[in-house]
Amino acid sequence: MTNPHPSLPSPFRALALVLAAALALSGPRLNAQPAATGSISGRVQNEATGQYLNNARVTVKGTDLTVFTDETGSFRLAQVAAGSVVLEVLYSGLDPAQVPLTVATGQLTERDVNLNSRDRYGASSSSGVVKLDAFVASSSRLTEGEALATNEQRFARNIKNVVATDAFGDVTEGNVAEFMKFMPGVTIEYSDASPNAVAVRGFDPNMTGVTADGAQLANASGSAANRSFLFTQVSINNISRIEVTKVPTPANPADGISGTVNMVSKSAFERARMAFNYRLFVSASSDGMQLRSQPFPFDTFESRVKPGFDFDLTLPITKNFGIVFTGLTSKQWNEQNISSMTWNATAAGTGASPARPFLQSHGIVDSPKWYERHSTSLKADWRIGRNSVLSFGGQASYYIDKNGNVTRTATAGTNATPSIAGGTPLSYDGTRTIGATGRGGVTFSGNFLHIDGRTIAANTRYRYDDGTWMLDSAASISNSKTWRRYEQKGSFQSLTTALLVPVRVTFDDINAVRPGTTRAFDNTNREIDLYDINNYRLNTAAQTDYR
Secondary structure (H helix, E strand, O other), X not given: OOOOOOOOOHHHHHHHHHHHHHHHHHHHHHOOOOOOEEEEEEEEEEOOOOEEOOOOEEEEOOOOOEEEOOOOOEEEEEEEEOEEXXXXXXXXXXXXXXXXXXXXXXXXXXXXXXXXXXXXHOHHHHHOOOOOOOOOOOHHHHHHHHHHHHHHHHOOOOOEEEEEOOOOOOOHHHOHHHHHOOOOOEEEEEEOOEEEEEEEOOOOHHHEEEEEOOEEOOOOOOOOOOOOOOHHHOOHHHEEEEEEEOOOOOOOOOOOOOEEEEEEEOOHHXXXXXXXXXXXXXXXXXOOOOOOXXXXXXXXXXXXXXXXXXXXXXXXXOOOEEEEEEEEEEEEEEOOEEEEEXXXXXXXXXXXXXXXXXXXXXXXXXXXXXXXEEEXXXXXXXXXXXOEEEEEEEEEEEEEEEEEEEEEEEEOOOOOOOOOOOOOOOEEEOOEEEOOOOOEEXXXXXXXXXXXXXXXXXXXXXXXXXXXXXEEEEEEEEEEEXXXXXXXXXXXXXXXXXXXXXXXXXXXXXXXXXXXXXXXXXXXXXXXXXXXXXXXXXXXXXXXXXX
16 A cells, blocks of 8 residues: 655654545445345234234344234334344233244235134144133133233333233123222222222322323213212223323323323224124122012112123224224112111210210111113224224213112200100110100101213224334314203202101110110100101202202
8 A cells, every 4th residue: 555645744644544444444335235124014813812912022033123013913013134034922821923934125024923822722723723711611701811911011111000801700880990999009989889980009089090092081070070080981891901000101191190090992903803792681789689679769669680781892894994882781779778876975964974875866878779871882993004094983871870868867865854844854774765755856858869971982093103103193072971950850859857746766675786666755755656757847958950
């Protein structure tokens, strides 16, 4: 090699020689052509059940090229070196698979992958024959739910719990909150026996965000304007799985301080073939097993044994288009019988003390309740291009709460002196209280609720993913309404009645739960029939309609 700059000083000549050598070595690389590459796409499904798998991990063996399938089981790998490659596919609960294929330069190679479990389905699963577990036919669905939850949590980008809605079997009344009480870190807020709201990590339900397919749902509270989401107005029949995120992220709504509950709807692309599931059932409570109609506080007689049904139809019409149609109706009886006793240890002139109190009053609450739930949903999924999926759907839920709360309260009073001369004074022992003449009273009060709730929602989602670029966009709209009506239903919201005359009240055979008998006598010591409506006077009646 000749000296490129003979006139330069010696140190600079050495530096010039180094630069010239570097340029000579790098010259061929600057002119090199880019490596030949292609792309791979396909879908991953459970071979035995025909269900497409979300979040299955697909890796090109020997490289760091890794992607996860979406909700339709689809995956795309870009910039894959041309030639023979091996795909490694992993999904929790199913046997891993290695799939050899050849990638052509500048071409898209399509390859679907079927996974199975030899232990769960047996060696004959590839022929379409499924090996069932002994005795329990539903255990297969339970195992699928467990595998889905394990796989979702294993590859989640943040900390969350995922449970398939069929993991815990049938859910009473189709209530989502009833299902979620089995999830870790979640507590349920009840209204009577009905689960209403959920709290995550011990925070108030107002701080738990609730979404459907990532979009917030409108929710009209049953009693006040607040952020607490009432699960009475959604149905589990429309949902494929539930995700609970316990650590807030920038992608979560701002009101989800304690966490976020996301309800993922069912998709037509979840299955490769049609699936129709239905269930017919009868609901009853242990306090209402009679087939004959029983009295209800709204002056009606109603049977407490009610039929119900739900169904879901997943129909892939073509490889690129399918629908999901669901429906549910249920009616559930809830009996509420409450006995409350008030003991008095301080009334003047009675001789009562904490060591020797007397039963001052006893209340009986009879508050039967009906819950009705009706819901339906329709969703369509359309693959409009090789890398594009458009989904659009809607759902409607209708909830009815009929509550007839009737309370009878009898009090012996706190004045030991009779109201008339010659009357009976107050006396008592551990099992009996005899009230003073004219110092007691008996009242009946009622609180009657006719609550209706309705939620309607529609959404659309567009997803584009070619392995290099991904666009995920969605739009949704929802409307929720809760209203209470009284006079239209033939009753007041609340009312109180009381005996027409002052009375002496006695409690006999008192035990830990209630007195055995309760009796009332007027000032002439004549017993008054506590169950004759003619002995009472209506004092107040009120109603507050609102929507």
